[in-house]
Amino acid sequence: MMDPTTDNAGQTGDQGTARAALEALRAEIAKAVVGQDPAVTGLVVALLCRGHVLLEGVPGVAKTLLVRALASALELDTKRVQFTPDLMPSDVTGSLVYDTRSAEFSFQPGPVFTNLLLADEINRTPPKTQSSLLEAMEERQVTVDGTPRPLPDPFLVAATQNPVEYEGTYPLPEAQLDRFLLKLTIPLPSRRDEIDVLTRHAEGFNPRDLHAAGVRPVAGPADLEAARAAVAKTTISPEITAYVVDICRATRESPSLTLGVSPRGATALLATARAWAWLTGRDYVIPDDVKALALPTLRHRVQLRPEAEMEGVTADSVINAILAHVPVPR
Numbered sequence: 001m002m003d004p005t006t007d008n009a010g011q012t013g014d015q016g017t018a019r020a021a022l023e024a025l026r027a028e029i030a031k032a033v034v035g036q037d038p039a040v041t042g043l044v045v046a047l048l049c050r051g052h053v054l055l056e057g058v059p060g061v062a063k064t065l066l067v068r069a070l071a072s073a074l075e076l077d078t079k080r081v082q083f084t085p086d087l088m089p090s091d092v093t094g095s096l097v098y099d100t101r102s103a104e105f106s107f108q109p110g111p112v113f114t115n116l117l118l119a120d121e122i123n124r125t126p127p128k129t130q131s132s133l134l135e136a137m138e139e140r141q142v143t144v145d146g147t148p149r150p151l152p153d154p155f156l157v158a159a160t161q162n163p164v165e166y167e168g169t170y171p172l173p174e175a176q177l178d179r180f181l182l183k184l185t186i187p188l189p190s191r192r193d194e195i196d197v198l199t200r201h202a203e204g205f206n207p208r209d210l211h212a213a214g215v216r217p218v219a220g221p222a223d224l225e226a227a228r229a230a231v232a233k234t235t236i237s238p239e240i241t242a243y244v245v246d247i248c249r250a251t252r253e254s255p256s257l258t259l260g261v262s263p264r265g266a267t268a269l270l271a272t273a274r275a276w277a278w279l280t281g282r283d284y285v286i287p288d289d290v291k292a293l294a295l296p297t298l299r300h301r302v303q304l305r306p307e308a309e310m311e312g313v314t315a316d317s318v319i320n321a322i323l324a325h326v327p328v329p330r
Contacts, residue, residue, distance in 0.1 A: 018226035019279065021219035028073040028218045032210055033066050034200075035193035041279070042184045042296055043070055043158065047224055048231050048275040051181025051268070052137050052157040054122075054172075054300060061186045063160045065207050067118045072210045074224075075217035076115035076154065083125035089132035093142045107144060112136050115152055119159035123169045130176060133157060137179045154224055174259065174303065181268055182293075183300035227278070234274045235284040239329035244270050244290055250322045251302050256313050259303035269297045287328045295319055 022044055029040050039055070043066070046053045055063045064080065071078035081092060094110030111117065112133070122130060135141065137157055141148045159180070161172075177183075189197060205213060244266055252260030261269075273289040280289070299315045308318075
């Protein structure tokens with residue numbers, strides 16, 4: 001994923017202010033997290049599109065810290081749930097509790113009632129509990145005892161999973177993977193970045209105290225609303241729409257895949273490209289916007305054939321090959 005520029009041509013007033021505020025997030029989060037600009041940008045794109053994010057990386061690459069820093073810089077409420085094999089759905093959504101004083105049942109909200117929910121190691125809990133998030137992610141509400149209860153806005157689920165240590169895990173089913181707008185891979189830091197991390201810790205940096213690290217709110221819900229309104233006005237030409245469709249249809253015909261991208265995935269790619277175009281300072285979408293967001297938007301929506309996987313083929317390599325072959329509109 002490319003990094004956004006600061007070109008604000010053609011954008012004034014609240015839109016320009018909102019973009020400047022969201023761009024300031026990168027500098028603010030960098031006070032706590034080193035070298036993860038693409039992941040930060042992906043999380044901002046998800047917030048603009050009202051989507052959810054799956055973060056994948058080995059332990060110790062600051063996945064949890066990244067979400068906490070984002071929440072602090074955006075002045076949003078955040079909660080963390082450690083997903084374990086014995087976690088129950090009510091531990092996430094909340095439940096009815098009997099009040100002895102009033103002799104009535106009252107609803108006790110679960111941690112899902114927040115702005116940013118960090119679902120840590122989501123693949124370590126059984127499907128029954130995983131599915132408790134489906135309604136929240138799709139409908140932005142929780143139904144308990146037949147009563148729907150709306151979730152706050154903005155609402156984003158940032159779920160993490162470990163690409164190693166598959167023993168004792170429950171892989172997310174395709175239906176739930178498709179609910180995530182983006183799948184962001186969190187790489188190991190470069191040598192320079194890792195030296196920077198260790199230097200900060202040697203100087204007393206405490207990842208549990210973001211206030212002491214200097215992370216301050218630089219944007220808020222009002223900026224997000226203004227940004228979302230601006231993104232909705234970003235122009236998409238018929239040629240770009242056809243380009244997105246051609247890419248997604250090519251995944252369904254790939255000999256390396258048993259499952260291609262669904263129409264929901266095509267809609268997601270169009271939405272993320274639109275948000276990316278606005279972040280980079282344009283009020284129209286170009287093919288490069290689609291290419292920039294194709295991997296994080298589509299990599300979790302395809303399924304490799306076992307024989308292709310044995311030959312070392314990856315979802316990213318298949319998508320990159322498709323991007324190289326599908327004609328680009330002029």
